[in-house]
Amino acid sequence: MSTEPVEPADPPAVEPPPAPSRRTFIATTTAVGGAVVAGGLAAGTPAVGAGPAAAGGPPSGRLALTVNGERHTVTVDSRTSLLDLLREHLGLTGSKKGCDAGACGACTVLVDGLRVTSCLTLAIRLEGAEVTTIEGLAPGEDDRLHPLQSAFLQQDALQCGFCTPGQIMSGIGCIQEGHTGSAEEIREWMSGNICRCGCYVKIVKAVDQAAHGK
Numbered sequence: 001m002s003t004e005p006v007e008p009a010d011p012p013a014v015e016p017p018p019a020p021s022r023r024t025f026i027a028t029t030t031a032v033g034g035a036v037v038a039g040g041l042a043a044g045t046p047a048v049g050a051g052p053a054a055a056g057g058p059p060s061g062r063l064a065l066t067v068n069g070e071r072h073t074v075t076v077d078s079r080t081s082l083l084d085l086l087r088e089h090l091g092l093t094g095s096k097k098g099c100d101a102g103a104c105g106a107c108t109v110l111v112d113g114l115r116v117t118s119c120l121t122l123a124i125r126l127e128g129a130e131v132t133t134i135e136g137l138a139p140g141e142d143d144r145l146h147p148l149q150s151a152f153l154q155q156d157a158l159q160c161g162f163c164t165p166g167q168i169m170s171g172i173g174c175i176q177e178g179h180t181g182s183a184e185e186i187r188e189w190m191s192g193n194i195c196r197c198g199c200y201v202k203i204v205k206a207v208d209q210a211a212h213g214k
């Protein structure tokens, strides 16, 4: 007895789903996005800005500090940098904003006698601090410059001048710290201050001159 081969049956035809319209696409993605956000919150992920300050903007605080011998009481957003406090709130624009990321030294000031990059220093943490900026070096009305300012002029240690306030404030810190034993030592301890004009040799000479009265 012979048997005929059985042809496999064709699979049933499946209709492709209709292409979503713009309206249905937006409705779907909105629903999915909402579910993801809701899931995150349900899992305990705090929302950015949650808390008492969310309704009324970022938290702020009052602080009192001394800048160039003058007492100031200010209310600042807790995210405000010392550099922005000086430039935007107190109108002291001598400290420059180069990178705003701690990499160039243009914003260097002294806080309680120590040099800091003011762009990376939170103002709100400076309650009671003594801050000295480039404006505070020659505050008298007799136009007498700080010895390091004079040395920068005599050594012609600048071109565009953008980095100069930071260089001078850092140089004062360098001298006060006693890191002026040699040109190499000065160069090392001033290495956080970038000069795009390349005045490094003369900057080192100016710090050396102010430190040793040469």
Ligand code: FES
Pocket: 096, 097, 098, 099, 100, 101, 102, 103, 104, 105, 106, 107, 108, 117, 118, 119, 120
């Ligand atoms: S602006 Fe502060 S280090 Fe560059």
Ligand code: FES
Pocket: 157, 158, 159, 160, 161, 162, 163, 164, 194, 195, 196, 197, 198, 199
């Ligand atoms: S003098 Fe121009 S960046 Fe230093």
